[in-house]
Amino acid sequence: MRTYLISYDLAKPHLTKHVLAQAIMALGESWARPLENTWYVRSEESEEVLELRLSRFLDSDDGLLIHSVRGEALLANTSLRWFKKRQAGVEFAEHDNVIAFPFPAPVPMPSDQPELPFARAS
Numbered sequence: 001m002r003t004y005l006i007s008y009d010l011a012k013p014h015l016t017k018h019v020l021a022q023a024i025m026a027l028g029e030s031w032a033r034p035l036e037n038t039w040y041v042r043s044e045e046s047e048e049v050l051e052l053r054l055s056r057f058l059d060s061d062d063g064l065l066i067h068s069v070r071g072e073a074l075l076a077n078t079s080l081r082w083f084k085k086r087q088a089g090v091e092f093a094e095h096d097n098v099i100a101f102p103f104p105a106p107v108p109m110p111s112d113q114p115e116l117p118f119a120r121a122s
Contacts (some may be wrong), residue, residue, distance in 0.1 A: 001029065001043070006027075007039070029043065041080075
C-alpha cells in the first residue's frame with residue numbers, strides 16, 4: 001500500500017470540484033483531506049493509474065499533482081484524519097456536481113400518536 005499526496009487547481013471549481021472529490025475518495029483503501037484542494041490517498045495503484053482515473057474529470061486549464069509520499073507529514077493549523085473508502089450505494093453522474101447517498105427509508109409514525117398541529121400566527 002502506497003500513500004499519495006493529490007492536489008489540484010481547478011479553473012472552474014463550481015462545475016467539477018464535487019465530482020473530482022468523489023473520484024478521489026474512490027481511488028484507494030482510505031483517504032484524508034487536510035486542506036481544501038489537498039488529499040492523501042492510500043492505494044495499491046500507481047501514479048499513472050490514479051492520474052488516468054482522475055483526468056477524465058479535468059479540463060485542459062486544470063492542474064493536478066499526484067506524488068507518492070512517506071507516511072509522515074508536518075501539519076500546521078490543520079489535522080489529519082483518515083477515512084475509509086465509501087461503500088457501495090454512493091452514486092454520482094460523470095458530468096454532475098450532485099452526489100446522491102443512499103437515503104434511509106422513513107420511519108413510520110406510530111398510529112396511536114397524532115401529529116402536532118402547525119402553530120398559528122397571531
